[in-house]
Amino acid sequence: MKVVIISGPTASGKTNTAIELAKNFGGEVVNFDSLLLYKEITIGTAKPTAFERKQIPHHMIDVTSINQPMNASDYEKAAFPVVEKLLKEKKNVYLTGGSGFYLQALLKGMYDSPTTSPEVIKRSEALYRAEGIKPFREILRAHDPGSFERYHENDHYRTRRAVEHWWANGSRFSEQRSQKEESNLSLPSHSVHGWDVFHAYLNVPKEEHIRIIEKRTDHMLASGLIEEVRALLDQGFTGLEKPLQSIGYKEALDYIFGVHKTQAECRDRIVISTRQLAKSQRTWFNRDHTKKIFHPIQDEKKIIESIGYFLNSTQPE
């Protein structure tokens, strides 16, 4: 059994393609979109509909609450057994989504670094609040020059993470990195798990894509995105939950709280953010040279053909 990755920027037709493929060749969908994990947010995430999910089973959707955000490592721990189970059941797996970092975590695993303990986080918080980023930079300079060089002085987030790793494990974060790079390079496929993988990357030329994004944003607003957010506030969510700071939701909150004066302004902000997201997704997936690129609308037949050929081929041992 095989693994087909359907990746691509937001609003590039991944859901449809995955469902079409599953209908044609059998198998189930495993999501790798970071925001589809949250059960409370639907409209702004362009989640597959109940109808679509009834046709083809989808996994890793609605698996947690916005109160309990998952990170890439949590995702990997939860999604890996799901994929393994499907493969054991002789089902093809369609890994579908746009969060490249999460996909990478699932395919290649994370560094060998335990989740930071509350004590270390407390220590880090206290130091950061008292003295800012400087002492962290100094610690890296002294103990982990690799990370010190690697991260820009304004990259507080990664700088602190590297220091926290040093405190917790007494090893250098940058060494974890190079070890990982070495071990992944020696692998036969671009997965560490020995899966037989085909990567289909869906992309639409930019001008066309912008129009799709605008249309989809209007559709989200017409379908009640603002109302969805209002309802969440009524249920006692604050809007500060991490997943509610994502595209569509933060702008809806800004509209509700009067930062955006009109719904048109809110809409324009969503479109801009979505375009920027699409750009960074393109940049991310451009690094993967094993992918095959398709136009989701024009290449429909070609996708079915190519992937059908892959699925029917025997796995090289």
Place this chain on the structure above:
RNA sequence: GGAGACGUGCCCGAGUGGUCCAAGGGAACGGUUUGCAAAACCGUAAAGCCUCCGGUUCAAAUCCGGACGUCUCCU
């Protein structure tokens, strides 16, 4: 009809006589990315004869007059 305010790059906007070939944002373009990733971070270029006309001054985006435009208030 009357009174006032304003008019700076694609957009917002600072600047109120020399230090302005005009700050800062946003947008655009390119990139980084290993437990927040729809996050966070970095880099780049381009664009303004400072609405127009006239004046004061050694010197004006900045002061004065007029034109046009926008907005607010009043009758």
